[in-house]
Amino acid sequence: MLSKIMTDALNKQVLMEAESSQAYLAMASWAEVQPGLDGVTQFFYKHSDEERAHMLKLIHYINERGGNAVIPALKQPTLKFKSLHDAFAELLKHEIKVSESINDLVDVALKQKDFATHNFLQWYVAEQIEEERLARVLNDKLQMIGNDKSGLYLFDRDIMQITTANQNEAEA
Numbered sequence: 001m002l003s004k005i006m007t008d009a010l011n012k013q014v015l016m017e018a019e020s021s022q023a024y025l026a027m028a029s030w031a032e033v034q035p036g037l038d039g040v041t042q043f044f045y046k047h048s049d050e051e052r053a054h055m056l057k058l059i060h061y062i063n064e065r066g067g068n069a070v071i072p073a074l075k076q077p078t079l080k081f082k083s084l085h086d087a088f089a090e091l092l093k094h095e096i097k098v099s100e101s102i103n104d105l106v107d108v109a110l111k112q113k114d115f116a117t118h119n120f121l122q123w124y125v126a127e128q129i130e131e132e133r134l135a136r137v138l139n140d141k142l143q144m145i146g147n148d149k150s151g152l153y154l155f156d157r158d159i160m161q162i163t164t165a166n167q168n169e170a171e172a
């Protein structure tokens with residue numbers, strides 16, 4: 001059975017994952033109306049779906065362990081970006097914030113001696129390492145490319161390939 005402190009902390013993470021999903025959905029919608037960003041658009045839509053899946057995983061866990069998951073109200077995310085570089089910089093900033101929040105949650109689990117939740121959270125720890133790494137790689141690439149149009153074309157093509165490959169892997 002989850003303690004009240006643990007339940008509240010997990011519910012805060014539900015909000016964070018919901019906000020992530022919403023933020024990336026806004027990025028996807030922004031990218032969709034920019035010329036030539038088909039790959040980036042798919043990447044953000046998929047990322048938004050993944051964040052929703054992270055939120056659902058938490059909701060089920062809270063409810064299954066005798067807590068009550070709270071479906072949160074959300075504030076409107078950033079809708080417009082000056083450039084692709086800005087959108088990806090925001091993605092990285094956001095992922096770093098989420099990683100910090102997961103670390104805090106692990107700390108609460110340890111302090112509560114809730115080893116089941118500690119164990120459950122290890123999946124999120126690993127996931128954040130991967131998401132932060134990918135966000136950094138993409139930001140580094142964009143730094144290198146700058147405003148070079150052919151570089152941006154290739155970036156979009158590569159990110160489309162990564163997204164499709166990951167999707168095929170998930171469906172296999």
Ligand code: OFO
Pocket residue numbers: 017020050051054094095098127128131
């Ligand atoms: Fe939920 O994994 Fe990123 O934020």
